[in-house]
Structures are given as C-alpha cells and as structure tokens.
Amino acid sequence: MTASIIELHGVGKSFRSADGHPRPVLQELDFNLREGEIVALLGQSGSGKSTLLRIMAGLVPADRGQVRYRGQPMSGPARGISMVFQSFALFPWLTVQQNVELGLEARGVAKAEREAKAEAAIALIGLSGFEGALPRELSGGMRQRVGIARALVTEPDVLLMDEAFSALDVLTGERLREDILELWDGGHMPTRAMLVVSHNIEEAVMMADRVLIFASDPGRIRCQLSVQLPRPRNPESAEVRALIDEVYALMTAGATRHARVAGAADAASTPAPLAERLPEADVASMDGLLELLADPPFDGRADLPQLSEEAGLPDAELLPVAHALALLGLAQLDSGDLQLTPLGRRYVEGAHELRRDLFGQQLMAHVPLIAHIRHSLEQEPNGQMPDKPVLRLLSEHLDDTEADAVLQTAVTWARHGEVFEYDYNTGALRLPTGDDEPMR
Ligand SMILES: Nc1ncnc2c1ncn2[C@@H]1O[C@H](COP(=O)(O)OP(=O)(O)OP(=O)(O)O)[C@@H](O)[C@H]1O
Numbered sequence: 399m400t401a402s403i404i405e406l407h408g409v410g411k412s413f414r415s416a417d418g419h420p421r422p423v424l425q426e427l428d429f430n431l432r433e434g435e436i437v438a439l440l441g442q443s444g445s446g447k448s449t450l451l452r453i454m455a456g457l458v459p460a461d462r463g464q465v466r467y468r469g470q471p472m473s474g475p476a477r478g479i480s481m482v483f484q485s486f487a488l489f490p491w492l493t494v495q496q497n498v499e500l501g502l503e504a505r506g507v508a509k510a511e512r513e514a515k516a517e518a519a520i521a522l523i524g525l526s527g528f529e530g531a532l533p534r535e536l537s538g539g540m541r542q543r544v545g546i547a548r549a550l551v552t553e554p555d556v557l558l559m560d561e562a563f564s565a566l567d568v569l570t571g572e573r574l575r576e577d578i579l580e581l582w583d584g585g586h587m588p589t590r591a592m593l594v595v596s597h598n599i600e601e602a603v604m605m606a607d608r609v610l611i612f613a614s615d616p617g618r619i620r621c622q623l624s625v626q627l628p629r630p631r632n633p634e635s636a637e638v639r640a641l642i643d644e645v646y647a648l649m650t651a652g653a654t655r656h657a658r659v660a661g662a663a664d665a666a667s668t669p670a671p672l673a674e675r676l677p678e679a680d681v682a683s684m685d686g687l688l689e690l691l692a693d694p695p696f697d698g699r700a701d702l703p704q705l706s707e708e709a710g711l712p713d714a715e716l717l718p719v720a721h722a723l724a725l726l727g728l729a730q731l732d733s734g735d736l737q738l739t740p741l742g743r744r745y746v747e748g749a750h751e752l753r754r755d756l757f758g759q760q761l762m763a764h765v766p767l768i769a770h771i772r773h774s775l776e777q778e779p780n781g782q783m784p785d786k787p788v789l790r791l792l793s794e795h796l797d798d799t800e801a802d803a804v805l806q807t808a809v810t811w812a813r814h815g816e817v818f819e820y821d822y823n824t825g826a827l828r829l830p831t832g833d834d835e836p837m838r
Pocket residue numbers: 413414423441442443444445446447448449450796797800
C-alpha cells in the first residue's frame with residue numbers, strides 16, 4: 399500500500415454565520431493523499447473544497463478530527479506544502495523573478511541561492527527570458543505560470559491547486575495543464591503528490607489518478623473514482639469519454655427531487671429546508687437549455703458532456719442550470735443524461751403565459767423559500783414586506799454573500815413565474831401588481 403503524505407481523519411470545520419450560529423462546512427471527512435498520486439476534487443460552489451485545501455496546507459486549523467502531514471500532527475502552515483490559486487496572487491510591482499523569489503525570502507534563503515532556484519523554477523515552467531517582466535506585461539497564462547513557479551521554487555512535497563486553470567481561456571488552460579502533467583510524468587517536479595480542485599470534469603479526468611466528488615452542506619466526500627489510464631490521455635478516446643460520462647452521472651446523481659447542492663444521496667427523503675442554496679441559474683439559460691434539449695438532435699434526452707459542447711457552456715455553468723431544471727421538475731437527471739419531463743415538454747412548447755404559469759406553479763411546489771415569501775406577502779395588508787427578515791432567515795445557514803445570492807436567484811425565478819416582485823431600490827418584496835389572490 400502506498401504511503402500517505404497527508405492524512406485526514408474525522409475532520410470537521412464550522413464557520414460562524416452572520417447571526418453567530420456555527421455553520422458546519424466540513425463534516426467527518428476522511429481522506430489520504432498518497433505518495434505519487436494526483437487527486438482531483440470536484441464539487442459544487444461553496445461545498446468546502448477551498449476550506450479543505452487550506453486545512454491540508456495548515457493555513458486554517460480543523461475544529462475536529464486529525465490532520466497529519468508525513469505522520470506528524472499539522473500545526474500551522476506546513477513547509478513542504480505549496481498552493482496555487484485561481485487569482486494568480488502576484489505582486490504587481492515585483493518582477494517575475496522577484497515574485498518567484500518571495501517564498502524563499504520568507505524562509506531566509508541566501509540571495510545567490512534564491513536567484514539560482516528562482517531561475518530554475520522559471521525555466522522549468524517555460525518562462526525563461528521573462529525574469530525582469532512585470533505581471534501586467536504578461537498574458538493570463540504566463541501570469542499563472544509565474545504563480546506555479548512561485549509554488550514550485552520551494553521544492554514542495556505537495557502541490558495544492560485551487561482552480562488554477564479556471565481563470566484562463568480554454569486553450570491556455572489546457573496547454574498549461576499539459577505542461578504540468580509532462581513535468582510530473584517526466585519526474586521533473588520535486589513534488590510527490592498533487593491535489594487539484596476543479597469545476598471542469600474533463601480536466602479532472604485528464605489529470606487525475608483519483609477523482610473525488612464532494613457533497614455539500616456540510617462538505618464531505620460523496621464518492622470517488624479511480625482513473626487507471628496512462629498519461630498523456632486522449633480527450634477524444636472512448637475510455638476518457640466513458641469516464642467523463644461516469645463523473646457527470648455521479649455529480650448529478652440524486653439531484654432530481656431538488657438540487658440541494660450536488661444532490662445528496664438522501665435528497666429524495668429529506669424535506670427541503672427554507673435556507674437551502676439554490677443553483678445559480680438564470681431563467682434565460684434555463685429556457686435556452688430546455689429548447690436545445692427539446693430540439694433535434696437531442697429530441698428530449700441528452701448526454702451532459704454533449705449538451706455542454708452544443709450549448710457552449712462550461713461545466714460550472716451547465717450543472718447549475720441542469721440542477722435548477724431538475725429541481726423544478728422540468729427535466730430529470732439520470733445517469734449523466736438530462737431528459738425533458740412531460741411537464742418540461744409542455745413548458746417548452748407553450749406560449750409565454752403557459753410558461754409563466756407552469757414556472758410559477760413549480761416554484762411554489764418545489765422551492766420552499768419562494769412559497770414562504772409568497773405566503774408571507776399574502777398575510778401583509780399591503781402585500782409588501784422588506785427583504786431583511788428573509789436575509790436574516792437565510793443567514794442562519796449561509797454567509798452574507800451566499801444569502802444575497804440565494805435571494806437574488808429566488809427573485810429572478812419568482813419574477814419569471816409572477817409569484818412576487820422585488821424592488822431593487824428599496825429592497826421591498828411585493829405581490830405582483832393586480833394579483834391579490836392567494837396562490838395555489
Ligand atoms: N473564513 C470564512 N468565514 C466564514 N465562512 C467561510 C469562510 N471561508 C469559507 N466560508 C464558507 O464556507 C463555505 C465553503 O467555502 P469554500 O470556499 O471552502 O467552498 P468551495 O467549494 O471552495 O467553493 P468554490 O468552488 O465556490 O470556490 C462557504 O459557504 C463559504 O462562504
């Protein structure tokens with residue numbers, strides 16, 4: 399059995415919500431990162447992936463459980479572990495060379511050694527000749543190469559990459575990913591294990607020896623899949639396509655009843671809470687995807703990877719839309735396919751009024767928060783109320799930004815279904831004009 403480099407046992411982490419309640423973000427998490435492997439971590443936004451990475455790097459402590467690095471309990475930032483962030487996090491006033499040297503400076507490495515090591519890391523990642531450039535003089539892909547050189551210059555045992563490629567355009571991201579894999583597979587990296595957080599299913603399958611799928615609220619590992627294909631992998635090969643299909647199926651399993659974030663396995667049996675996170679999907683994308691799904695060549699059923707290609711939507715955008723359609727019963731997720739339901743067929747073939755009525759009816763039936771707001775408004779003599787009590791309710795379980803995002807999603811959906819209206823200037827929620835009949 400291969401040795402573990404980082405071990406997590408029963409790890410839990412809570413943050414405080416705005417009203418001071420502890421909000422569990424990670425729960426009972428067991429995970430070993432082993433010598434020689436690349437692990438990819440997929441999961442919905444806000445499921446706790448970055449928190450897990452920070453705990454593994456020793457940047458934040460776990461509240462419960464044990465974290466060990468090379469057999470020793472983790473206490474503070476671990477020297478052998480480096481992180482690469484999506485945002486590059488470079489200092490704009492420092493040159494490439496100075497940015498890369500920073501990590502060594504903090505460790506008190508002498509100047510000559512620092513320079514030599516930084517030059518070597520810059521060369522390794524293909525940026526020789528750009529040592530004196532400032533970040534703003536570089537393209538996005540080159541800036542991220544600097545971020546990677548800075549992580550590699552300390553010769554880390556473990557590299558943790560938090561959506562390192564997602565701010566780059568597709569081709570640049572692919573190129574950088576291929577270069578890193580070439581260094582890794584050619585044994586040119588000092589690193590013994592990598593953990594890669596991604597929203598891109600193909601990226602995960604192309605890179606990893608193991609793909610972990612995270613469930614949320616609280617975050618935990620829902621399932622994992624081992625990928626035994628040799629690298630470099632061909633993204634068009636039947637084996638890779640089959641694995642991508644399998645990951646899509648795993649990521650969307652259990653999401654039919656409602657999309658309570660990555661569809662926990664028990665989603666069907668638990669009543670949906672008021673403060674559930676809603677998939678961030680706008681109505682235009684939902685309508686667009688339903689129409690695409692209804693038309694040839696899909697005729698009502700599509701394989702998600704194909705749909706992603708046809709719709710030109712990356713996974714991070716396609717999956718919330720698919721989850722939203724499943725939540726509202728307009729489509730169904732089944733083994734990595736999205737299938738129009740009879741109701742979805744009526745919706746897509748319907749005129750504007752029918753679409754509005756069906757949408758409103760499904761919101762009332764499947765989104766408790768929207769039904770709650772509608773019923774509360776019906777109790778108000780003037781059919782109005784401020785958004786504050788709703789935000790307070792949401793922030794018992796979510797942080798402020800997420801509570802805002804959930805309310806905004808609920809508002810855009812509710813307007814489309816004419817369930818309630820929202821005044822963006824005053825923050826008032828109100829019944830739609832001319833509508834004082836209790837709804838459904
Ligand atoms: N320092 C903090 N204080 C309070 N809440 C936090 C803090 N850090 C993270 N959270 C909350 O913990 C939850 C998980 O966040 P995290 O960034 O780990 O998720 P993620 O899966 O990495 O999301 P994304 O894919 O969007 O980056 C979120 O609800 C987030 O708002």
